[in-house]
Amino acid sequence: MSRLTRNDPDELLIGLVSISDRASSGVYEDQGIPALRDWFSSALASPWQMATRLIPDERARIEQALIELVDEAGCDLVLTTGGTGPARRDVTPEATLAVATKEMPGFGEQMRQISLRFVPTAILSRQVAVIRETADHAALIMNLPGQPKSIKETLEGLKDAEGKQLVPGIFAAVPYCIDLIGGPYIETHEAVCKAFRPKSAIRQK
């Protein structure tokens, strides 16, 4: 695939990969990519564009999609959905670790903590996050569970009826992570997700 063109220095290039045997074979309609796209539309104040893939639970296909999105398309951030459980065909974490240059265990730990506030089966997700570094750039790759509602739950966290944040979502840490790996400066809509950066890293307007 060809390289995405960054139209603005702050534009975030996002790769979205939905991994599901049944959605990819047309048994049901994929809700993973639409849910991810909707969440980014609501959360990001910065410009962004995406490249997407819908593939079955096959390790080689997953690795190939991740490598293409990072190395060829030039994505800064890649999110997968599906294939993180214990079933025989769930191999997304293995494929993600196989293309990693660094592991980021905090994301997986925090995602399971958040998800436990929603479902007791959160511990069944083996989701991981990693950095893939190439000669000219780096990307953060994160696994989300396949259940479409888990996308908003893990990225955004848990809020009470008044909108007060009870558990921060993992996306709060993503903008600063992208800063640290040399990507664009991402800004979010605070009502959806308040990004945290150390004071010294906040860009002066």
Ligand SMILES: Nc1ncnc2c1ncn2[C@@H]1O[C@H](COP(=O)(O)OP(=O)(O)OP(=O)(O)O)[C@@H](O)[C@H]1O
């Ligand atoms: N891409 C998707 N689009 C819509 N719904 C999905 C998708 N992936 C998962 N789901 C829903 O979440 C449930 C749990 O997801 P899970 O990844 O365990 O599916 P699965 O049983 O492994 O099958 P498959 O790999 O074919 O999606 C599924 O039964 C389905 O209802």
Ligand SMILES: Nc1nc2c(c(=O)[nH]1)N[C@H]1C(S)=C(S)[C@@H](COP(=O)(O)O)O[C@H]1N2
């Ligand atoms: N936030 C959240 N996390 C969740 C879920 C969910 O509904 N919401 N489902 C769990 C279930 S039922 C499973 S089996 C694991 C793995 O799902 P996957 O194989 O679809 O990736 O994610 C878990 N994590």
